[in-house]
Amino acid sequence: MSANYTPAEMMTVAAARALTNDDVCFVGIGAPSAACNLARLTHAPDIVLIYESGTIETKPNILPLSIGDGELCETALVTVSVPEMFRYWLQGGRITTGFLGGAQIDKFANLNTTVVGPYEKPEVRLPGGGGAPEIATSCGQIFITMSHKKRAFVEKIDFVTSLGHGLGGDDRAKHGVTTKGPTKVLTDLCILEPDPKSKELTVVSLHPGVTREQVIESTGWPIKFSDKLAETPAPTAAELKVLRDIQARTKAAHGEAA
Amino acid sequence: MAAILSLAEAVEEHLRDGDIIAMEGFTHLIPFAAGHEIIRQGRKRLTLIRMTPDLIYDQMIGMGCGEKVVFSWGGNPGVGSLHRFRDAHENGWPNKISIEEHSHAAMANAFDAGAAGLPFAAFRGYRGAELKRVNPNIKEITCPFTGEKLAAVPAIKLDVAVVHAQKADRKGNVLFEGIVGVQKQAVLAAKRSIVTVEEVVDTLAPHSPNAVILPGWTVSAVVHVPGGAHPSYAHGYYKRDNAFYKKWDAISRDRDSFRAWIGEHVLRKGPDAFAVHAKKAA
Numbered sequence: 001m002s003a004n005y006t007p008a009e010m011m012t013v014a015a016a017r018a019l020t021n022d023d024v025c026f027v028g029i030g031a032p033s034a035a036c037n038l039a040r041l042t043h044a045p046d047i048v049l050i051y052e053s054g055t056i057e058t059k060p061n062i063l064p065l066s067i068g069d070g071e072l073c074e075t076a077l078v079t080v081s082v083p084e085m086f087r088y089w090l091q092g093g094r095i096t097t098g099f100l101g102g103a104q105i106d107k108f109a110n111l112n113t114t115v116v117g118p119y120e121k122p123e124v125r126l127p128g129g130g131g132a133p134e135i136a137t138s139c140g141q142i143f144i145t146m147s148h149k150k151r152a153f154v155e156k157i158d159f160v161t162s163l164g165h166g167l168g169g170d171d172r173a174k175h176g177v178t179t180k181g182p183t184k185v186l187t188d189l190c191i192l193e194p195d196p197k198s199k200e201l202t203v204v205s206l207h208p209g210v211t212r213e214q215v216i217e218s219t220g221w222p223i224k225f226s227d228k229l230a231e232t233p234a235p236t237a238a239e240l241k242v243l244r245d246i247q248a249r250t251k252a253a254h255g256e257a258a
Numbered sequence: 259m260a261a262i263l264s265l266a267e268a269v270e271e272h273l274r275d276g277d278i279i280a281m282e283g284f285t286h287l288i289p290f291a292a293g294h295e296i297i298r299q300g301r302k303r304l305t306l307i308r309m310t311p312d313l314i315y316d317q318m319i320g321m322g323c324g325e326k327v328v329f330s331w332g333g334n335p336g337v338g339s340l341h342r343f344r345d346a347h348e349n350g351w352p353n354k355i356s357i358e359e360h361s362h363a364a365m366a367n368a369f370d371a372g373a374a375g376l377p378f379a380a381f382r383g384y385r386g387a388e389l390k391r392v393n394p395n396i397k398e399i400t401c402p403f404t405g406e407k408l409a410a411v412p413a414i415k416l417d418v419a420v421v422h423a424q425k426a427d428r429k430g431n432v433l434f435e436g437i438v439g440v441q442k443q444a445v446l447a448a449k450r451s452i453v454t455v456e457e458v459v460d461t462l463a464p465h466s467p468n469a470v471i472l473p474g475w476t477v478s479a480v481v482h483v484p485g486g487a488h489p490s491y492a493h494g495y496y497k498r499d500n501a502f503y504k505k506w507d508a509i510s511r512d513r514d515s516f517r518a519w520i521g522e523h524v525l526r527k528g529p530d531a532f533a534v535h536a537k538k539a540a
Binding site: 053069072073074079081082085091114119120122125127130131133137160162176177253254 | 331335384436438498
């Protein structure tokens with residue numbers, strides 16, 4: 001790509017744009033955190049960001065390395081205990097949008113962050129679910145950001161850490177879940193949305209310069225494209241400046257010894 | 259009434275081989291100095307409960323303190339794997355450990371149920387999630403009023419809770435501020451508890467009437483260990499040492515470099531070594 005931005009920056013910008021000023025957002029570390037704060041610092045200044053460490057309405061000046069960095073608490077409206085966070089705020093249905101990522105995703109947006117290989121004898125042991133199993137079912141909708149690679153976008157995930165659309169169709173509801181589940185997957189190549197009926201992820205927008213072949217080669221199942229395939233607008237200079245500024249502040253802050 | 263003890267005395271008196279313990283602190287206020295003391299005293303066969311095992315359990319597991327780990331997210335936050343945890347679980351070094359894996363919501367609810375003296379926690383969770391296939395402690399119950407199916411997990415009941423806090427007064431009343439995690443629940447779910455603190459003061463006042471305070475009569479031992487949460491942090495005192503969390507990846511990846519680090523920074527040091535990290539914010 002000869003553009004003046006990286007695919008990772010395009011992914012973060014696309015994810016940020018999906019958020020609105022009215023969202024109450026449950027934020028995970030990494031790409032979701034960058035996207036949520038980019039949204040807050042650009043088009044969605046009143047977005048409510050909540051981290052599972054208990055910080056509500058946090059406005060970090062640098063991106064946290066961990067989910068419980070001091071920056072999150074110091075810039076929050078209020079900080080509650082972790083049981084309160086999960087019981088009242090997440091389970092209580094106060095969150096409109098949850099952000100998740102994973103090591104593996106399947107065509108129905110089920111996610112694996114637990115193991116590659118069998119659970120009892122893993123080839124790669126990943127950190128585990130953390131908040132994801134209940135974030136996936138308690139938030140109004142879920143956005144997913146992940147780097148688009150064949151080993152991550154797989155026909156069958158090795159472990160269902162968190163429910164997406166299950167086996168497709170109305171399978172999600174059969175688990176007693178009434179929330180929408182994954183409505184967007186934002187990668188470094190494209191934007192995918194579940195088909196309204198089958199719930200199979202479908203490419204709805206390609207990022208500038210990305211070809212269908214690239215997406216096909218980077219996906220472990222025969223990927224479908226929307227009839228109305230769009231091109232994602234490139235990041236604006238303003239979006240890139242805000243994103244790079246916060247990342248530079250973050251790098252400087254995390255590099256310093258305590 | 260909490261006794262104000264040295265760290266060596268507190269661990270000697272209250273924490274035994276084979277105990278079920280939780281050393282809590284959600285990224286914040288992780289009781290590292292106490293973990294180092296447990297390593298120095300060579301405790302074995304512990305059941306180690308923590309939502310995020312973090313570096314503290316990585317260190318203790320690598321030194322053979324653990325027999326079982328109960329957890330919900332087992333990584334080095336923002337960095338990668340906990341290599342000692344994985345080496346013990348996958349290769350049995352230095353000893354085999356078993357795991358019981360949950361979600362954060364399940365553990366937060368289980369701590370809450372433990373503090374409330376209930377036998378189990380019920381919550382809307384694990385729907386469509388595969389952990390319930392591999393963890394027999396995740397069950398389903400039906401609400402007797404609405405018929406809704408809910409997840410159930412056993413309450414966390416501890417022999418010992420070990421936590422770090424900002425301040426205690428001389429009666430052993432303890433004040434927590436900032437990200438308070440599940441520390442209060444852990445102490446109230448435990449038979450015995452050890453609280454390390456940044457400062458021992460004459461009075462905790464002034465504080466909000468709604469502050470998170472554990473009365474001294476709920477705590478077994480209070481220990482003054484300034485800097486005792488490093489490389490995690492103490493809100494109002496010192497920041498999280500994110501650079502050290504990154505460095506730990508290389509230190510812990512290799513068994514020999516891990517042992518060398520523990521030798522230099524744990525076995526040949528005492529709790530006073532943490533004081534260098536203690537700085538009260540202006």
